[in-house]
Amino acid sequence: MISYEFLTTQKIEEALNYLDKFSKVHILAGGTDLLVNLYKESPRLPHFDYLLDISSIPELKVINSINNFIEIGPLVTHFRLINEPLIKNNFPVLMEAAYTIGSTQIRNRGTIGGNIVNASPAADLLPPLITLRAEVELTSRQGKRVLALEEFLAGPYKTKLQANELLTKIKIPLLGDNYYTDFQKIGRRKALSIARLSLALVTKIDEEGIFQDTRVAPGSATPYPQSLPLTEEAINGISIFQINLEEIGNIISKEMVSITGERWSTPYKKPTIAVLIKRALEKIIKEAKNNE
């Protein structure tokens, strides 16, 4: 039987004091993952004595444009990611991924911070956030530190969040001119499906039509979401008029398998990830040609 004391607050300061004062505190935000794990008494849920509800801290719900960054509060829901002009206009790849999450009810409640800290291998927002080079701001009573998201993720369902720290901001640098993005996802059905495989792609196409600064991160492909540097390098420097999509497909399949090894799902995922990168590149190339 899971048993705990319930704590709630509307202030970051008070939340940090609780984290400092008590040990074995689990944080509750939107609850769309945690309440399922509680109900199922999931073994994935670590033992905790206190449940700290942060869902009504207003400061953690803000979206701001500051210098060359968009700063997103961790309590921003998937619904807001889809509807906020700052996200839609700057990071359509994040908006598209948020749109594929769960159902209306889940998107109204689930949060970007929860998706990050839960660190599921199938987390829909992690591939786009990795390709957007997102950073996370972690705050404790001792101060703040900022980590690249990819560095923050430490394994399946594992992050580098310390017991006394709270995720207080997600910072995403604005993309410059000539950047293109795309998100692909395959699930068993459209609504409410966990990604069987997903892929986020961010890339720049210069005036000559050459790919630069390409970033590729798949979801549900590796033990936890991470970028694929060999695939990125293979795309960089190639012209949109000459790229061999079959070859890029082979490279990404090989790179994925080099990380995961041969698994029961490999015969499905190996050709499928090649299809996803081809679809994403085809879409971006078409857009770039239309913009010429």
Added chain:
Amino acid sequence: MNKITVTFIINGKEVTLKVGPKERLLDTLREQLKLTGTKEGCSVGECGACTVILDGKAVSSCLILTGQIGGSEVLTVEGLEVDGNLDSLQKAFIDCHAIQCGFCTPGMLISAKALLIHNPHPSREEIKTALEGNLCRCTGYEQIIEAIESAANK
């Protein structure tokens, strides 16, 4: 385990309740407030039978602890009827035969209500998106979508 005192508005009336740390909004509605229109289906946020409107948005009441909702406003299927008059959605569900066993109906009505609050004239696609988290194993959805279209056109 500590009890938590929570004050919130349910169907227009303010209530103050003592709730347990593991008590879900669904439990409070059904067991403390005896509002059994809200149904428990899957308990993991996939079927939509427990959908309520929380501060204007459709949410799964099985995925919310009541301790979290102090100061919020909740609307359940019981709150749709005003002074003995059914909501236009309720009438449309009856007129279009959008009900068979009835278990999903409260959740369907609430998801539809949440949609119409923000978007009084939704397209068919928007209706489908609003209902994507509500499962019905009897009607095949067609009559439900028709009922919502007909309520929206009134």
